[in-house]
Amino acid sequence: MAMEIRYSNVSADYQLGPIRTKNVLDDVNLFVKPSSFTAIVGQTGAGKSSLLKVMNGLIRPKQGEVKIGKYSVSSNNDPTSLKEVRKRIGMVFQFPESQLFAETVEKDICFGPLNFGVGLSEAKEMAKTAIYQVGLDASFLPKSPFSLSGGQKRRVAIAGILAMKPDILILDEPGAGLDPIGKQEILSLIASWNKNNKLTTMMVTHEMDDVAKFADDVIVMEKGKIVFHDDVRTFFADLNQIQSWNLDIPEARRFQLLIEEKTGVSLPKICLTVEELADCLIEVGLA
Amino acid sequence: MNKLIIGRYLPGTSLLHILDARAKLIAGFYFIFILFFAEDWPAYILLWSFTFWVMHLSGVHFKTYIRGVRPLIWLILFTVCLQVLFTAGGEIYFEWGPVTISQFGIVSGIYIFFRFVMIIFISTVITLTTKPIDLTEAIHFLLKPLRIFKIPVEEISIMLSIALRFIPNLLDETQKIMDAQKARGTEFGKGSLFQQMKTLVPIFLPLFVSSLNRAEEVANVMEVRGYQPNARRSSFRKLRWKWADTLSLVIMIFLTVGLLIMNTIV
Numbered sequence: 001m002a003m004e005i006r007y008s009n010v011s012a013d014y015q016l017g018p019i020r021t022k023n024v025l026d027d028v029n030l031f032v033k034p035s036s037f038t039a040i041v042g043q044t045g046a047g048k049s050s051l052l053k054v055m056n057g058l059i060r061p062k063q064g065e066v067k068i069g070k071y072s073v074s075s076n077n078d079p080t081s082l083k084e085v086r087k088r089i090g091m092v093f094q095f096p097e098s099q100l101f102a103e104t105v106e107k108d109i110c111f112g113p114l115n116f117g118v119g120l121s122e123a124k125e126m127a128k129t130a131i132y133q134v135g136l137d138a139s140f141l142p143k144s145p146f147s148l149s150g151g152q153k154r155r156v157a158i159a160g161i162l163a164m165k166p167d168i169l170i171l172d173e174p175g176a177g178l179d180p181i182g183k184q185e186i187l188s189l190i191a192s193w194n195k196n197n198k199l200t201t202m203m204v205t206h207e208m209d210d211v212a213k214f215a216d217d218v219i220v221m222e223k224g225k226i227v228f229h230d231d232v233r234t235f236f237a238d239l240n241q242i243q244s245w246n247l248d249i250p251e252a253r254r255f256q257l258l259i260e261e262k263t264g265v266s267l268p269k270i271c272l273t274v275e276e277l278a279d280c281l282i283e284v285g286l287a
Numbered sequence: 288m289n290k291l292i293i294g295r296y297l298p299g300t301s302l303l304h305i306l307d308a309r310a311k312l313i314a315g316f317y318f319i320f321i322l323f324f325a326e327d328w329p330a331y332i333l334l335w336s337f338t339f340w341v342m343h344l345s346g347v348h349f350k351t352y353i354r355g356v357r358p359l360i361w362l363i364l365f366t367v368c369l370q371v372l373f374t375a376g377g378e379i380y381f382e383w384g385p386v387t388i389s390q391f392g393i394v395s396g397i398y399i400f401f402r403f404v405m406i407i408f409i410s411t412v413i414t415l416t417t418k419p420i421d422l423t424e425a426i427h428f429l430l431k432p433l434r435i436f437k438i439p440v441e442e443i444s445i446m447l448s449i450a451l452r453f454i455p456n457l458l459d460e461t462q463k464i465m466d467a468q469k470a471r472g473t474e475f476g477k478g479s480l481f482q483q484m485k486t487l488v489p490i491f492l493p494l495f496v497s498s499l500n501r502a503e504e505v506a507n508v509m510e511v512r513g514y515q516p517n518a519r520r521s522s523f524r525k526l527r528w529k530w531a532d533t534l535s536l537v538i539m540i541f542l543t544v545g546l547l548i549m550n551t552i553v
Contacts (some may be wrong), residue, residue: 056470058466058469058470083474086469086472087472090470093467093470098463098464098493098496099468099471101489101492111471111489146496161470161471164471164472
């Protein structure tokens with residue numbers, strides 16, 4: 001079941017040790033369409049991760065509230081209601097493999113479901129489903145997570161989140177630090193999870209190619225504020241704007257601009273992926 | 288994790304921040320040493336005034352210091368209890384086997400409490416106002432004489448500075464892992480003691496794994512960059528002794544004299 005996400009006037013501080021960063025989120029208003037795949041981009045420290053963390057109460061807003069379906073996260077939540085929210089939201093952190101701890105892959109994947117009150121046999125069943133969902137198989141279940149390769153660890157960690165059967169999936173740079181193939185596989189997996197289950201997905205990323213390939217909508221964050229939120233084509237249309245945010249454009253789009261400059265022919269539409277570019281080139285007779 | 292104040296450094300521009308780390312370290316240890324010579328309340332009042340003065344000088348809010356004592360309060364109370372229960376003398380209020388609650392016991396318990404808190408305050412002042420790297424440099428300097436006993440002073444100081452260097456990373460990582468496990472439904476500080484201990488496994492295990500990995504990495508990096516453990520090395524950071532540092536030690540001497548005078552009053 002897809003749930004609506006709505007932020008109203010959310011402001012939050014971030015505290016690590018004695019150092020408090022004020023207004024990592026500054027009066028954020030946001031409505032995320034159910035079942036959409038939203039990419040969150042912006043410079044380091046713009047508040048991208050905080051935007052996600054506030055959703056499941058890991059950072060409490062000091063003002064405003066976040067509504068997720070019928071649940072709400074605000075400054076006066078009691079901890080039990082947060083657990084309900086966290087059950088609905090699967091959050092994949094940056095380098096999620098660093099959270100693995102159990103002796104076996106199976107136990108680690110079961111950890112989430114068990115915490116949320118699922119019975120042991122059912123949790124094991126969920127673990128089995130999840131391990132296939134991330135492209136591994138049941139032979140991994142009895143292995144130690146520490147014996148796996150980097151990419152496999154990441155899959156196991158993501159399986160640990162998927163096993164919770166969340167309604168919303170939020171991810172903080174799920175592809176960071178993986179080899180190109182591993183990264184594409186993980187992202188395709190997430191995208192297909194989003195499409196097949198019609199689950200709202202939000203993902204922080206730095207890779208514009210991934211944004212172009214997978215996202216429906218884009219959020220640009222700057223200094224704790226959302227400065228842009230619209231669909232991906234509108235986002236990549238205005239080059240000056242993108243440059244002013246210090247962001248990049250996808251490889252295909254850059255190549256398109258280069259072709260247009262060299263040949264003087266302007267292509268009929270903005271191409272975000274290699275396939276689109278190829279089609280356009282055929283259409284105008286350049287290829 | 289975030290509550291631990293002792294051992295933290297807070298950047299600032301106060302007089303204490305500018306003082307040489309060696310001066311602060313010597314003065315700090317010296318203060319703790321003379322603390323044990325305080326015999327009666329006038330001496331304690333003097334030492335407390337000094338402590339408050341120094342805390343004020345550091346420019347750090349008083350609340351921060353109180354927060355620094357809080358995690359150690361059980362240790363303090365435990366010591367105080369031992370002192371109260373096993374010191375005899377004066378008027379006896381309660382007796383049971385070797386356990387007595389006596390006038391002397393209570394008085395010395397109170398003194399112990401104040402002494403303990405003062406030690407924490409003073410050491411917190413030092414760490415709050417001194418960059419860890421300067422502190423290790425100072426320790427290195429002060430340990431230098433031990434070289435004649437074949438103690439590997441260089442190695443100890445490099446170990447210390449590496450350890451200190453990675454504290455922020457460790458805290459950061461702890462926070463991240465805690466967040467990750469919270470998102471998977473762990474609730475900290477809930478349920479029985481046993482349940483609470485169980486919630487620590489998913490934090491400490493990943494932390495140990497990543498710390499060991501990092502130790503390995505750092506060792507490799509040092510190796511490939513040609514680090515030699517027993518080489519004589521110069522230091523990038525030079526501690527500079529200024530007149531204010533000498534002055535701070537002179538103040539300590541005055542404090543000692545004051546303490547001795549106070550001890551004779553009652």
